[in-house]
Each structure stands twice: as C-alpha cells, then as structure tokens.
Amino acid sequence: MKSDIILLGHGSGGTLSHQLLDSLIIPILSQVAPGEQNDAAILPEQSGRLAFTTDSFVVDPIFFPGGNIGDLAVNGTVNDLAMAGATPLYLSVGLILEEGLPIEDLRRILESMRQAADIAGVRIVTGDTKVVPRGKADRIFINTSGVGLLEHELEIGGSGARIGDQILINGTIGDHGMAVLASREGLELKSDMKTDCVPLNSLVAKILAAGGSDVHVLRDPTRGGVATTLKEISLQSKAEITLDESGLPIHATVAAACSILGLDPLFVANEGKLLVVVAPESAEAVLAAMHSCPHGGDSTRIGEVTGAGEGKLRLRTAIGGLRSIEMLAGEQLPRIC
Amino acid sequence: MKSDIILLGHGSGGTLSHQLLDSLIIPILSQVAPGEQNDAAILPEQSGRLAFTTDSFVVDPIFFPGGNIGDLAVNGTVNDLAMAGATPLYLSVGLILEEGLPIEDLRRILESMRQAADIAGVRIVTGDTKVVPRGKADRIFINTSGVGLLEHELEIGGSGARIGDQILINGTIGDHGMAVLASREGLELKSDMKTDCVPLNSLVAKILAAGGSDVHVLRDPTRGGVATTLKEISLQSKAEITLDESGLPIHATVAAACSILGLDPLFVANEGKLLVVVAPESAEAVLAAMHSCPHGGDSTRIGEVTGAGEGKLRLRTAIGGLRSIEMLAGEQLPRIC
Numbered sequence: 069m070k071s072d073i074i075l076l077g078h079g080s081g082g083t084l085s086h087q088l089l090d091s092l093i094i095p096i097l098s099q100v101a102p103g104e105q106n107d108a109a110i111l112p113e114q115s116g117r118l119a120f121t122t123d124s125f126v127v128d129p130i131f132f133p134g135g136n137i138g139d140l141a142v143n144g145t146v147n148d149l150a151m152a153g154a155t156p157l158y159l160s161v162g163l164i165l166e167e168g169l170p171i172e173d174l175r176r177i178l179e180s181m182r183q184a185a186d187i188a189g190v191r192i193v194t195g196d197t198k199v200v201p202r203g204k205a206d207r208i209f210i211n212t213s214g215v216g217l218l219e220h221e222l223e224i225g226g227s228g229a230r231i232g233d234q235i236l237i238n239g240t241i242g243d244h245g246m247a248v249l250a251s252r253e254g255l256e257l258k259s260d261m262k263t264d265c266v267p268l269n270s271l272v273a274k275i276l277a278a279g280g281s282d283v284h285v286l287r288d289p290t291r292g293g294v295a296t297t298l299k300e301i302s303l304q305s306k307a308e309i310t311l312d313e314s315g316l317p318i319h320a321t322v323a324a325a326c327s328i329l330g331l332d333p334l335f336v337a338n339e340g341k342l343l344v345v346v347a348p349e350s351a352e353a354v355l356a357a358m359h360s361c362p363h364g365g366d367s368t369r370i371g372e373v374t375g376a377g378e379g380k381l382r383l384r385t386a387i388g389g390l391r392s393i394e395m396l397a398g399e400q401l402p403r404i405c
Numbered sequence: 406m407k408s409d410i411i412l413l414g415h416g417s418g419g420t421l422s423h424q425l426l427d428s429l430i431i432p433i434l435s436q437v438a439p440g441e442q443n444d445a446a447i448l449p450e451q452s453g454r455l456a457f458t459t460d461s462f463v464v465d466p467i468f469f470p471g472g473n474i475g476d477l478a479v480n481g482t483v484n485d486l487a488m489a490g491a492t493p494l495y496l497s498v499g500l501i502l503e504e505g506l507p508i509e510d511l512r513r514i515l516e517s518m519r520q521a522a523d524i525a526g527v528r529i530v531t532g533d534t535k536v537v538p539r540g541k542a543d544r545i546f547i548n549t550s551g552v553g554l555l556e557h558e559l560e561i562g563g564s565g566a567r568i569g570d571q572i573l574i575n576g577t578i579g580d581h582g583m584a585v586l587a588s589r590e591g592l593e594l595k596s597d598m599k600t601d602c603v604p605l606n607s608l609v610a611k612i613l614a615a616g617g618s619d620v621h622v623l624r625d626p627t628r629g630g631v632a633t634t635l636k637e638i639s640l641q642s643k644a645e646i647t648l649d650e651s652g653l654p655i656h657a658t659v660a661a662a663c664s665i666l667g668l669d670p671l672f673v674a675n676e677g678k679l680l681v682v683v684a685p686e687s688a689e690a691v692l693a694a695m696h697s698c699p700h701g702g703d704s705t706r707i708g709e710v711t712g713a714g715e716g717k718l719r720l721r722t723a724i725g726g727l728r729s730i731e732m733l734a735g736e737q738l739p740r741i742c
Contacts, residue, residue: 077735081629081674084735105641106562107624108458108489110555114450121445122497122550126535126542152445160459162548164501196460200740204463206541211499213459213550218447225443287444292418304442337418398414398421403537 074169079199088197092171096178097161097185098192109193111158114217119154121145122213128403130177130207132251134262137210138180140339140405143267144290145212146188150269151286151342153224153276154216156188161195162211167202177208188267190214222276228284229305233373234351236344238271238358239264239366240317241294242336245404246325260321264340271361275344278357282350288342290405292396295334297343298371299381299395308377311393314386315370334383335396337404345373411506416536425534429508433515434498434522435529446530448495451554456491458482459550461499465740467514467544469588471599474547475517477676477742480604481627482549483525487606488623488679490561490613491553493525498532499548504539514545525604527551559613565621566642570710571688573681575608575695576601576703577654578631579673582741583662597658601677608698612681615694619687625679627742629733632671634680635708636718636732645714648730651723652707671720672733674741682710 069091077084094100125141142159149156161181165174185192243264250261268288276283285305289297294316302309311334318326318333326333340363346354351369358364374382381393406428414421431437462478479496486493498518502511522529580601587598605625613620622642626634631653639646648671655663655670663670677700683691688706695701711719718730 075735076739079628080733080735080737080739081627081633082733082735082737085629086732104562104564105637106489107485108456108491108551108553110489111455111457113452113454117450118448118455118552119445120448120495120497120552121531122499122548123533124499124501124535124548126501126537128541148444152443152447154445158457160457160550162459162461162499162550164461164463164546194458198461198463198740200463200543203540204465204543205546206537209501209542209546211459211461211548211550213497213499213548214445215455215457215552216445225441227441290418291416292422296418300442335419395423396417396419398412398417398419400417400419402413402417403535 069171072171074165074167074199076167076199076201079197092175093178093197096182117218119149119152119216119218121148122211123148124209124211125405126209126403127248127405128206129252132263133247135265136177136180137208138177139184140265141210141212142181142184143265143339144405145214146190146267146269147288149214149216150272151288153222154218156190156214156216156269158215159185159190159192160213161192163197164205164209165199166205166207167199169207188269222281224283224286226285226287226301226304229301229307229345229373230284231307231373231375232348233284233345234348234369235309235371236346236355236367237370238342238364240319241338241341242318242322242326242333244339245336245401246322248404249401250325264338266340266363268342268363271358271363274357274361275354279346279350279354282347283344285345286342289338291337293335293337295393296395299379301345302381303379306376306378307373308375308380309371310374310382310384311371312384315368317366317368331400335400406508409508411502411504411536413504413536413538416534429512430515430534433519454555456486456489456553456555458485459548460485461546461548462742463546463740464585464742465543466589469585469600471584472602473514473517474545475514476521477602478547478549479518479521480602480676481742482551483527483604483606484625486551486553487609488625490559491555493527493551493553493606495552496522496527496529497550498529500534501542501546502536503542503544504536506544525606559618561620561623563622563624563638563641566638566644566682566710567621568644568710568712569685570621570682571685571706572646572708573683573692573704574707575679575701577656578675578678579655579659579663579670581676582673582738583659585741586738587662601675603677603700605679605700608700611694611698612691616683616687616691619684620681622682623679626675628674630672630674632730633732636716638682639718640716643713643715644710645712645717646708647711647719647721648708649721652705654703654705668737672737
C-alpha cells in the first residue's frame with residue numbers, strides 16, 4: 069500500500085480501490101484469485117433448509133480487551149446462524165471506512181476476521197468496501213451477513229418455550245459489555261475484564277446432538293443482555309420465565325464494576341454466551357454436553373419457564389422474594405456491538 | 406412512534422428498539438409476525454447453485470432525483486445477483502442510523518425499499534438496526550446482502566470475454582452519477598437529470614433465454630462507470646476491448662453537465678445499466694430480446710473484444726483515432742452509491 073491511511077479514493081472503484089482489494093483485503097480475508105472477482109459469489113447446491121442473517125457492527129472503541137470489531141463481526145453472525153440451529157457456512161463482509169483510518173488498524177481488524185472465520189469454520193466469500201469523508205463515520209463499521217445450513221428437521225425459535233423448560237447458560241454474564249465500556253471510558257478495572265466473544269457453533273452442535281427436539285430455544289444474549297433476550301422469548305412464547313438470582317454466574321470484577329457504575333449485569337451485552345431453553349427431561353444431558361465443550365465449561369442452570377404469561381420475566385432474589393424485570397427503554401450501554 | 410427523530414435508544418435492544426422495529430421497520434419491510442422474529446431467517450431448500458452478494462450504500466445526498474438510498478440499496482444488490490446469472494430471491498437489510506435522523510425520512514426510505522423489493526420480486530427476510538451518536542455517521546447507511554438461485558448451468562463471469570465478442574449496453578450512460586452529483590451540488594441542471602436506478606433481473610432473464618451459453622459476461626457498470634467495468638473485464642479475460650465513441654449513448658444533459666464539470670461520462674456511475682459481452686453469432690438475438698424489455702428499449706452495441714491483451718481498453722474516436730483508456734486513480738465522484 070502506498071498510503072498508510074485510508075483515502076477517499078480507496079472507495080472510488082478505480083486503481084486505488086483495486087490496490088486496497090488486491091494487496092490487503094482479498095489476500096487476508098478470502099484469497100479469491102484476482103481473475104475470479106465477480107459481483108456475487110457462487111455457492112454449491114446445499115441439500116436442506118438455509119439460514120440467512122445480517123448484522124452491522126459499530127462498536128466503540130474498535131479495539132478492546134480480548135478482541136476487536138473484526139472478530140466480533142465474524143463471531144456475531146456465526147452465532148446468529150448457530151442460534152437458528154444452522155451450521156454456518158459462508159459470510160459476506162461489507163466495510164464502511166472513514167477517510168484517515170490507519171491501514172495498520174484495518175490490517176489488524178481483517179486479520180482478526182480471517183482468524184475468527186478459520187476457527188468457526190466459515191468462508192468469507194464476497195464483500196464490498198466503501199469510504200466516506202472524515203467525520204462522516206467513526207473509523208470503521210462492518211456488516212457481516214451469513215448463510216448456514218440446517219442439517220436437521222428441528223424447529224428452533226423464540227416461540228418454542230414450554231412450561232417446565234429449564235433455562236441454561238454457558239458461563240458468566242456481562243463480560244463483553246463491561247470490557248468495551250471499561251476500555252472506552254479508560255476505567256482502571258479494564259485489565260481484569262475482557263470480552264467473551266467466541267464462535268458458538270460447535271457448542272450448538274453438541275447441544276442439539278444431546279437434546280434433539282427437546283431443545284426449544286437457542287438465543288445469544290447480545291444487545292440488551294440476558295434480561296432483554298429472555299423477555300423477548302417470554303413475549304414470543306407467551307410464557308413466564310423465572311430466574312434465580314443466586315444462580316446467575318457473574319465475574320467478581322464485572323459485578324463490582326456494574327455496582328460502581330449503577331448498571332444491572334442482566335442487561336449488559338454478551339458475545340460468547342447462549343441461552344438454551346430445554347425440556348426438563350433433557351436438561352441434565354444438555355448441560356453435560358455443554359460442560360464437555362471448550363466454551364461451555366462453566367455452563368449452569370439459571371432459571372425455568374414457570375407458567376403462562378406474555379412477557380413476564382421475574383427474578384427470584386437471593387432472599388426468596390420475586391421481582392418483576394422490565395425491559396429498559398433506551399441505552400444502558402450504547403455501541404457495544 | 407413517540408419521537409419524530411431517531412434517538413440513541415432506538416439502537417439499544419430495549420423497548421425503544423422494539424417500538425421502532427414493530428411499528429415501523431418490520432411492518433413496512435417484511436411483515437414478519439412479531440412472534441416469528443429470530444436471529445436468522447429460515448429459507449426453504451433450493452435446488453441449484455446459489456449466488457450470495459453484499460453491498461453497503463453511503464450515497465450523499467440520501468434523496469436525489471428519481472430515487473433515494475433505499476431503492477438504490479435494494480436494486481444494487483438485486484442487480485449484483487442478476488449479473489451472476491441468478492434469480493434474486495432473498496435480501497437482508499442492515500441499517501446504520503445517525504442519532505437525529507428524522508423518522509419521516511426513514512419511513513420514506515423504507516417504503517422505497519419495500520416498493521423496489523416488490524417490483525424486483527425479492528423478499529426482505531432478515532435485518533439489523535444500529536444507531537450511532539450525532540456526527541458518527543451521515544444520516545443513514547444501508548447494507549443489503551442477497552441470496553439468489555442459479556436456474557441454469559451457465560458460467561457467467563468476468564473472465565469469459567472472447568475475441569470477436571460484442572459489447573452491448575441497455576441504454577444511456579452516466580445518468581445516476583450525474584443526478585446524484587447535481588443534487589448534491591445544487592446544480593441548475595438537476596431537474597433534467599435523474600437516476601437510472603432499476604432492477605435488471607427480468608432483463609437478464611430475457612438475455613440468457615436469447616443468448617444462452619453465448620452470453621459470456623454480465624456486469625453492471627456502477628462505481629467507476631462503463632470504462633472501469635470494461636477495464637476489469639479486460640483484466641479478468643486477458644482480452645483487449647475497443648469501444649466506439651460515436652456509438653456511446655449519452656443523454657444530452659448528462660453530456661453537457663460532464664463537459665462543464667470536466668468529467669468523463671465513461672467513468673460516471675450507473676445503477677440501471679448492464680454490459681453484456683456476447684458471442685457475435687448471438688449478438689443480434691440478444692439485442693432484440695433486450696429491446697423487448699421495459700429497461701432495454703435503448704439497448705445498443707458499443708464495442709467489441711478486438712484481441713488479446715490484459716487490461717487493454719481503447720476508444721475508437723469519432724474521427725477514427727484510437728485512444729487508450731486507463732483506470733482513474735481515485736475519486737471522480739465520491740459517494741454516488
């Protein structure tokens with residue numbers, strides 16, 4: 069690259085665009101040969117239903133403890149496909165770059181994307197790059213869309229929760245949101261907190277193998293956290309969900325930081341967690357399968373579906389009381405993904 | 406909607422996010438029932454190869470003569486699928502909104518997207534909405550990704566041009582770029598120019614029916630215009646292409662505006678045009694098929710593949726000379742899509 073920052077011309081479609089693509093983006097992300105670049109990628113025929121999803125990432129800061137906007141963008145879309153019960157196969161990458169972004173930052177982000185894609189076993193097959201003038205974006209925004217394959221006939225979706233179902237989670241809550249916030253605000257605590265961002269597709273495969281059709285809902289509690297996600301499931305399934313406060317896994321540092329800042333960890337975003345709503349007869353088997361996975365060692369039961377009731381989410385407090393949990397109106401933590 | 410502008414909270418995942426989704430975005434774009442919102446859309450099994458593409462749109466201004474960023478975003482991705490020879494089926498929509506965007510502007514844009522999707526015959530099946538603070542984006546950026554089906558065994562791609570192939574286009578060049586520029590700069594000429602943005606999938610279907618395997622390349626000359634697109638085809642196919650200057654269809658107003666502003670219409674973006682590289686024996690049949698289509702009435706031959714040569718693009722001038730055309734380095738017209 070002749071320039072060490074992104075110029076408007078890198079988004080023009082001319083020689084600067086081609087240089088950026090041929091010398092940086094394509095070699096790192098996809099290794100498509102120069103003669104094979106077309107307007108769309110051609111994917112082989114798949115036998116089975118497909119899952120299709122999209123997510124844009126605008127996290128601030130773009131680098132934070134344990135990750136950056138690049139691996140976040142890959143894992144976020146991989147996980148959305150996994151939550152539909154699909155095997156993630158192909159990703160697209162749409163970059164919106166602000167003029168002046170250091171090429172070195174872009175390189176680090178792209179390398180993280182590639183590494184995350186390799187770990188998750190997905191291929192980045194198509195992309196697009198736009199550049200906007202200084203002050204018209206914030207360094208880099210990334211859209212990833214994904215296509216996955218449903219290799220089974222199961223129906224996994226937010227409306228599947230039934231009375232008696234158990235609510236499982238694969239580890240501590242609030243890590244991602246607090247790591248990003250601490251990094252953004254320059255909090256001293258930052259060194260003790262890092263994002264939990266990981267791909268969850270292999271964990272989901274194990275869960276489905278163990279629970280089969282008893283797995284009713286899979287959902288990753290990203291924006292809005294565990295509380296908002298469970299509230300959505302409660303609304304979709306018309307089912308009352310009760311959480312056990314004493315069973316909620318929270319890192320001590322995250323709990324302390326939330327306490328200092330007046331934040332409720334139940335509403336803080338996660339990027340490597342999933343909630344499983346599973347029939348009680350399969351809960352133990354699913355939990356055991358989760359424990360055997362790299363990203364499931366700390367899996368635990370945090371609540372259950374306790375009755376009918378659209379949008380009813382309650383917390384059984386440590387001293388035995390019941391508190392109703394409402395969705396937040398607006399922003400607790402803006403731009404955490 | 407209680408607010409008449411976009412607030413940060415509309416991107417939080419909380420109740421404001423749900424309101425925006427349930428009262429505006431979903432009813433207009435996709436009409437997915439509230440109980441059916443999941444992290445990914447499930448698509449029925451398709452028999453055949455698939456095409457997958459992505460494009461982010463950052464056009465400035467967001468409203469311009471003949472269209473806006475919404476129908477541009479839908480048609481742009483529909484056309485990328487069509488250029489791969491695919492029937493466009495499903496779109497995703499990723500919105501990045503700047504705090505303060507008038508809800509009414511968003512509504513107009515979403516309605517244009519829906520209308521464009523209906524006309525092109527594609528379904529918007531999944532989406533994502535993020536909000537960034539004032540000054541961190543420019544009103545609205547839209548990513549559309551798309552999945553299409555190849556209903557044939559043809560190999561359409563940039564490397565397929567052969568010596569003797571004819572270069573066809575479906576109408577005048579430079580309309581979109583000049584309409585956006587005139588609108589952005591407040592030029593007096595603006596009323597005479599409007600975008601050519603349309604979906605090209607039905608035109609492509611007719612072209613493939615008429616030309617079959619003699620259709621070697623389909624490409625829409627968007628960013629970088631006709632010259633850059635042909636240069637890319639020349640590079641990919643290692644084939645010299647010669648254009649006839651006198652045969653280039655250009656609206657008089659566009660030609661005049663380009664002349665005043667010192668722009669070369671060959672490098673100005675189009676959003677409703679396609680270039681067809683077709684074997685000479687099928688050129689007449691394809692041209693006749695194009696003429697029978699709503700967006701092909703002004704189709705014409707503009708050049709041919711005249712020899713071997715990687716990246717060689719030449720213009721046969723009106724007085725019979727030959728001029729070599731090079732790609733532009735950077736920006737002739739930034740942010741036209």
